[in-house]
Amino acid sequence: MKRILTLVLLCVLSAQIIAQEKNINSFISYGTFNVTDNNSPYLETYITFDCSSLTYIKQSNGQYEAAINLTVLFKQGESIKNYDKYTVTSPQVADTANIDGFFMDIQRYSLPNGEYQMEVTIEDANNIKERPLNVNETIIIDFPENICFSSIIALENYKPSNSESAKNGYELIPMIMPYYPESVNKLTFYTEVYNTKKQLGENEKYLLNTYIKTFESNTVVSNYFFTKRMNVKDTEVIINTIDISNLPSGNYYLALEARNRNNEIIGYNQFFFQRSNSNYQIDNSILASIAPEKVFSGNINNLDTIREYIRSLEAISSQIEKEYAFNLVKTNDIETMQQYFYSFWASRNALSPKEEWEKYYVQVKRVNASFSAHRLKGYQTDRGIVFLKYGAPDRIVQNHNEPGAYPYEIWHYYTLDNQRNKKFVFMTQDIATNDFQLIHSDAVGEINNNRWTTEIYSRTYSPYQEYYNADGSVNPGVNYGDEAKDYFDNPR
Numbered sequence: 001m002k003r004i005l006t007l008v009l010l011c012v013l014s015a016q017i018i019a020q021e022k023n024i025n026s027f028i029s030y031g032t033f034n035v036t037d038n039n040s041p042y043l044e045t046y047i048t049f050d051c052s053s054l055t056y057i058k059q060s061n062g063q064y065e066a067a068i069n070l071t072v073l074f075k076q077g078e079s080i081k082n083y084d085k086y087t088v089t090s091p092q093v094a095d096t097a098n099i100d101g102f103f104m105d106i107q108r109y110s111l112p113n114g115e116y117q118m119e120v121t122i123e124d125a126n127n128i129k130e131r132p133l134n135v136n137e138t139i140i141i142d143f144p145e146n147i148c149f150s151s152i153i154a155l156e157n158y159k160p161s162n163s164e165s166a167k168n169g170y171e172l173i174p175m176i177m178p179y180y181p182e183s184v185n186k187l188t189f190y191t192e193v194y195n196t197k198k199q200l201g202e203n204e205k206y207l208l209n210t211y212i213k214t215f216e217s218n219t220v221v222s223n224y225f226f227t228k229r230m231n232v233k234d235t236e237v238i239i240n241t242i243d244i245s246n247l248p249s250g251n252y253y254l255a256l257e258a259r260n261r262n263n264e265i266i267g268y269n270q271f272f273f274q275r276s277n278s279n280y281q282i283d284n285s286i287l288a289s290i291a292p293e294k295v296f297s298g299n300i301n302n303l304d305t306i307r308e309y310i311r312s313l314e315a316i317s318s319q320i321e322k323e324y325a326f327n328l329v330k331t332n333d334i335e336t337m338q339q340y341f342y343s344f345w346a347s348r349n350a351l352s353p354k355e356e357w358e359k360y361y362v363q364v365k366r367v368n369a370s371f372s373a374h375r376l377k378g379y380q381t382d383r384g385i386v387f388l389k390y391g392a393p394d395r396i397v398q399n400h401n402e403p404g405a406y407p408y409e410i411w412h413y414y415t416l417d418n419q420r421n422k423k424f425v426f427m428t429q430d431i432a433t434n435d436f437q438l439i440h441s442d443a444v445g446e447i448n449n450n451r452w453t454t455e456i457y458s459r460t461y462s463p464y465q466e467y468y469n470a471d472g473s474v475n476p477g478v479n480y481g482d483e484a485k486d487y488f489d490n491p492r
Helices: 196-200 284-288 303-311 319-328 334-348 353-371 382-390 452-459 482-489
Strands: 003-008 026-035 040-050 067-076 079-089 102-110 114-124 133-141 153-160 170-174 186-194 205-214 220-231 235-243 250-259 265-275 395-399 408-416 419-427 437-441
Touching: 026 114, 026 133, 026 186, 040 067, 040 114, 040 133, 067 102, 079 102, 133 419, 153 265, 186 250, 186 265, 205 235, 220 235, 250 319, 284 334, 303 319, 303 334, 319 334, 334 353, 353 382, 382 408, 382 419, 382 437, 395 482, 408 482, 419 452, 419 482, 437 452, 452 482
Parallel strands: none
Antiparallel strands: 003 102, 026 040, 040 102, 067 079, 067 114, 114 133, 153 170, 153 186, 186 235, 205 220, 205 250, 250 265, 395 408, 408 419, 419 437
């Protein structure tokens, strides 16, 4: 296993003294790739550290530096398949006044095809009394001999390079998080396509389709579909930039697919990202072109009824749809509501929008019956929203009476699109209200809180209770969170 790159981003200083007791803040992502010459899959980790969350120590040269201890394990059952334990140091600074910014560590691990449990432990080396971060993630390495894609990596920047750390001739600078604010109007990405030459033959070509689709409904966004005819190769490196100036706020997938001459999909992958763009608004002229008397929504003539129907769409709406609907239902404009309601479902199913709504409404009534809480309809609660977005979970742990813990539930989905074994943790401080709030999930696009067990057991234990003894050893008396964590790691 070879270290590939430690990327340092400038830590900007201003004029306040930082506290010595901190909660380390880190962002972890990864990508999977293959070397087709000898069929050697590998995984890259991208671990980013928030400078302001670290403890800085003065060095012999008078500069200040933070240090982070990392342990990375890849396991199959109880067998360790790859392992690393190392320390990363921050950029040195002359002063510890309000340190800001981030730095990133990138590592590469060789892993054959298979399913692994990745365990990452992150500890502030200068503040060992702070409980370390622990992250567990199920990893699938799957590079068959047929046509397939590597992970899609969002990039801050890239440049040609012949250095040892380069990937296929490029030095890549990954984004810290897949989030694009208004100030960023370009989406740049890297991916690799494998085995087109082997599967299609020497002189064949294939189509590479690149498009953006909504996270909530998998609807392709107009004006964001691109096609290119490609020559076959053992490994095709793709680096592209998309102008997202006019992309509305919301959650999206960037999707890539390879198609053969029969227009059959022969390879596919997608990448989740978030966009904030308050400059974009829904075009009312398009809605005005819809004649309510000619579509099914024109038969919804009661103002309160159509308001309620539109409110129930929030779980599966994009951000721009949520904002538009929020303002629309405050009016008495029933005709625009009818037009919007039809447009919403026609964008999901152009052939049968009414049937699509009726199918969804069955689930709305189901969550209202199961999850309604004090002054909240079921579709407004966190459990109702997750149910409407993803369907019924495959397994549910309901632990409403565990001593020392607030009532909680853990929902387990075997598959969510192309994700596997994803869980959602809900908690309430008052079982009588039936309002369980989502406090953690390992699914893409959902709230992720590595200290979720602390929230559940804060009913009895202080979140600041000492986790370490004075000598740095773990205090065995502090074991709150074990039962909930076991349910999370081992659903049953």
